[in-house]
Amino acid sequence: MKKDKAKMQDDLLPEYDLKKLRLRKVGPGRKSFGGKLVIQLEPDVAEVFPDAASVNEALRLLIRVTKENNAVLH
Numbered sequence: 001m002k003k004d005k006a007k008m009q010d011d012l013l014p015e016y017d018l019k020k021l022r023l024r025k026v027g028p029g030r031k032s033f034g035g036k037l038v039i040q041l042e043p044d045v046a047e048v049f050p051d052a053a054s055v056n057e058a059l060r061l062l063i064r065v066t067k068e069n070n071a072v073l074h
Contacts, residue, residue: 041055
């Protein structure tokens with residue numbers, strides 16, 4: 001049974017103040033939420049890494065190797 005739109009009541013309680021609600025923008029200009037940075041991988045790279053944890057592990061290894069090589073060279 002469908003409700004008639006004209007007869008629907010607002011069930012939102014008065015203590016919910018949505019005036020300060022911020023909408024998330026779409027696109028490169030949006031603000032970061034939760035301190036996470038979203039990076040889009042190229043398809044060939046994404047095929048190798050099944051999830052964010054594997055990408056982070058590989059990058060940390062690369063950082064460690066780079067630091068160790070720089071220490072040896074200097």
